Amino acid sequence: METPVLEFSDVNYIYHTISCETDALKDISFKLDRNEFISFVGPSGCGKTTLLNLIAGLIPVSSGTIKLTGKELSGSSLNIGYMLQKDHLLEWRSIYKNLTLGLEIQGKKDAEHLAIIDDLLKTYGLDEFRNAFPRQLSGGMRQRAALIRTLALSPDILLLDEPFSALDYQTRLNVSDDIGSIIKEKEISTILVTHDLSEAISMADRVIVLSKRPGTIKEEIPIRLSIEKRTPKTSRNAPEFNTYYNQIWEAIHDENQDIT
Amino acid sequence: MKTKISPEQQKYVHNIRKKQILIRLYQLLLFVGFIILWEYTAKHGIINSFIFSCPSKLFATFLSMLKDGSLIHHIFITLYETLAGFAIVIIGSLLIATLFWWNETLSKVLEPYLVILNSLPKSALAPVLIVWLGSNKTTIIVCACSVAIFGSILNIYTGFVNVENDKLKLIKTLKGTRFQCLKLVVLPSNVPNIISVMKVNIGLCLVGVVIGEFLAAREGLGYLIIYGSQTFKMGNVLLSILILCVIAMFLYMILQKIEKKLSGYF
Numbered sequence: 311m312e313t314p315v316l317e318f319s320d321v322n323y324i325y326h327t328i329s330c331e332t333d334a335l336k337d338i339s340f341k342l343d344r345n346e347f348i349s350f351v352g353p354s355g356c357g358k359t360t361l362l363n364l365i366a367g368l369i370p371v372s373s374g375t376i377k378l379t380g381k382e383l384s385g386s387s388l389n390i391g392y393m394l395q396k397d398h399l400l401e402w403r404s405i406y407k408n409l410t411l412g413l414e415i416q417g418k419k420d421a422e423h424l425a426i427i428d429d430l431l432k433t434y435g436l437d438e439f440r441n442a443f444p445r446q447l448s449g450g451m452r453q454r455a456a457l458i459r460t461l462a463l464s465p466d467i468l469l470l471d472e473p474f475s476a477l478d479y480q481t482r483l484n485v486s487d488d489i490g491s492i493i494k495e496k497e498i499s500t501i502l503v504t505h506d507l508s509e510a511i512s513m514a515d516r517v518i519v520l521s522k523r524p525g526t527i528k529e530e531i532p533i534r535l536s537i538e539k540r541t542p543k544t545s546r547n548a549p550e551f552n553t554y555y556n557q558i559w560e561a562i563h564d565e566n567q568d569i570t
Numbered sequence: 571m572k573t574k575i576s577p578e579q580q581k582y583v584h585n586i587r588k589k590q591i592l593i594r595l596y597q598l599l600l601f602v603g604f605i606i607l608w609e610y611t612a613k614h615g616i617i618n619s620f621i622f623s624c625p626s627k628l629f630a631t632f633l634s635m636l637k638d639g640s641l642i643h644h645i646f647i648t649l650y651e652t653l654a655g656f657a658i659v660i661i662g663s664l665l666i667a668t669l670f671w672w673n674e675t676l677s678k679v680l681e682p683y684l685v686i687l688n689s690l691p692k693s694a695l696a697p698v699l700i701v702w703l704g705s706n707k708t709t710i711i712v713c714a715c716s717v718a719i720f721g722s723i724l725n726i727y728t729g730f731v732n733v734e735n736d737k738l739k740l741i742k743t744l745k746g747t748r749f750q751c752l753k754l755v756v757l758p759s760n761v762p763n764i765i766s767v768m769k770v771n772i773g774l775c776l777v778g779v780v781i782g783e784f785l786a787a788r789e790g791l792g793y794l795i796i797y798g799s800q801t802f803k804m805g806n807v808l809l810s811i812l813i814l815c816v817i818a819m820f821l822y823m824i825l826q827k828i829e830k831k832l833s834g835y836f
């Protein structure tokens with residue numbers, strides 16, 4: 311069996327502050343296979359962003375291990391792309407200079423990588439805006455630009471932290487379709503974190519439900535939709551969609567009742 | 571982009587223009603009226619022209635000092651000292667704020683001292699500086715710096731610290747170093763703040779220079795003022811004050827121009 315791209319074993323994470331310590335994640339174990347798409351859903355503050363920060367290597371685990379293709383996180387040569395909730399385009403740089411930011415930082419501004427950006431710019435109809443500034447773009451366009459900035463580094467793993475939450479419903483569907491197709495085409499293993507259950511189901515091969523803080527894995531639900539050409543949009547029309555929705559909703563709702 | 575302008579729009583724009591012209595007109599009238607009143611009351615002995623001088627005398631002083639080159643010399647000295655002080659303040663406070671941003675412990679240790687120095691009435695330092703450094707241009711430039719630099723460091727540092735955390739996170743997710751955070755996010759996102767700090771400080775430097783010149787100089791507009799007041803050459807005093815106004819306005823306007831140019835990007 312192939313080694314998973316990403317493997318968590320008994321990962322805990324604790325935030326320390328002067329006044330208290332907060333258990334953010336507890337006993338998290340899961341595997342992300344190559345080309346797999348996992349959505350994490352869970353109540354606010356359950357540690358979803360923390361989970362992604364751990365994978366991105368921004369913070370070290372308190373205990374447990376994270377492995378990328380069988381290797382320690384720090385020794386791995388895999389590229390990790392991380393899309394934050396907001397686009398965070400730098401207002402003082404043109405769109406093109408925003409897109410090359412990652413390449414500039416990593417000293418990879420070569421023809422091969424710039425070609426990737428040119429390609430993506432054309433695919434997303436942003437080509438004519440390459441010299442524009444972020445403030446001249448709509449929310450959807452900005453989010454696509456942020457996506458291109460992330461994809462320019464050809465990530466092996468993509469981390470998405472509620473990347474669509476700032477968009478209106480219509481744009482949200484379109485952008486998630488765009489991202490869905492790119493991820494399929496480029497064979498990127500992906501983790502999406504979201505509040506939106508429909509979004510989680512429509513994009514994922516598997517949905518993992520986290521409990522309220524400290525976040526533990528509550529339920530893992532593989533998504534199998536009987537539908538011809540699956541995209542995030544068409545998934546929503548699958549006959550099984552509502553069943554999954556209810557199942558996940560109950561898993562979270564059940565959780566919320568524990569609070570009271 | 572030319573779109574057809576409706577009559578209502580035309581009328582609206584016309585009205586706004588008219589108002590703007592009227593405001594300028596009133597401003598001019600106020601100025602001219604003040605000059606005339608001053609001249610008139612001085613000529614007719616309603617105010618003492620020896621103490622208050624009068625516009626025609628001021629103008630004559632202006633012309634004669636312009637002719638013998640002394641005015642230009644004094645203006646140049648004051649301007650030079652102000653700009654030198656300003657440059658040192660801006661470069662110095664950028665460097666120190668960067669150092670503070672880099673090393674949080676250092677900033678924590680020094681911050682209270684800075685706050686104290688900043689709240690000190692800076693003119694109190696000037697006599698001390700003269701004793702330490704002597705009566706020369708360097709002292710006056712240091713005096714200008716002492717007025718402006720502490721507040722400037724604090725303001726720029728505050729701007730650095732308040733950079734959106736997620737923007738720094740973005741650089742880190744792209745595997746950027748701390749230096750790249752500084753270069754790519756902290757400095758550029760603080761350009762507007764730095765310029766507004768500059769706008770405050772150019773005025774403060776001028777104040778510092780004038781204080782220094784009062785106490786220690788043999789040249790410069792501050793010296794002209796103090797010397798003039800001691801020898802009852804009120805024309806010199808008022809003329810110098812007037813020129814200081816113009817210089818302050820002029821320097822401020824340059825920075826405002828730069829700010830406007832950049833504002834589109836932030």
Ligand SMILES: Nc1ncnc2c1ncn2[C@@H]1O[C@H](COP(=O)(O)OP(=O)(O)OP(=O)(O)O)[C@@H](O)[C@H]1O
Binds near residue numbers: 358361
């Ligand atoms: N820097 C920090 N210091 C202390 N506690 C923190 C810190 N960051 C997050 N926490 C706490 O850890 C918990 C998990 O935070 P996290 O941001 O991972 O939640 P989340 O699931 O992403 O929430 P949301 O859905 O609101 O984005 C929260 O309860 C939060 O209060």
Ligand SMILES: [Mg+2]
Binds near residue numbers: 358359360
């Ligand atoms: Mg979050």
